[in-house]
Amino acid sequence: MIGGISIPRIEKGLKLRLVGAVRAGFPSPAGDYIETEIDLAEILVPHPSSTYFVRVQGDSMNGACIPDGCLLIVDRSVKAVSGKIIVAIVNGEFTVKRLVKTPRSWVLHPDNPLFKPMTITEEMRFEVWGVVTRIIIDPK
Helix, strand or coil, X not given: CECCEECCCCCCCCEEEECCCCCCCCCCCHHHCCCEEEEHHHHHCCCXXXXXXXXXXXXXXXXXXXXXXXXXXXXXXXXXXXXXXEEEEECCEEEEEEEEECCCCEEEECXXXXXXXXECCCCCCEEEEEEEEEEECCCC
């Protein structure tokens, strides 16, 4: 564990049954449900050596469907560009925000109107730690 970041043990070959598609509209005939297998590690973690799990604390990203307590899959090999949700280190603290390029600077935007954006300045110690590639929400 690195400052709240856990290093996952990722093993390819975790195969689970995929029973087919579920329509969100009108029901479909039972014949549409053809069983096959999927490998969750292959789908969720395409770059195991650069992928980490992070548990979210706080609600500054609720508008991006990132609630308190959910898990983020963060890939350090993905390029951070404007509009992406990133995990960053700002003055030694981890944070998750949307990275936005403005004409004058880079800004970390929360997706909750109760929080203010943070403009990245030269005085700050700032590092993009990785890009959020998946959000896992436990619907308890």
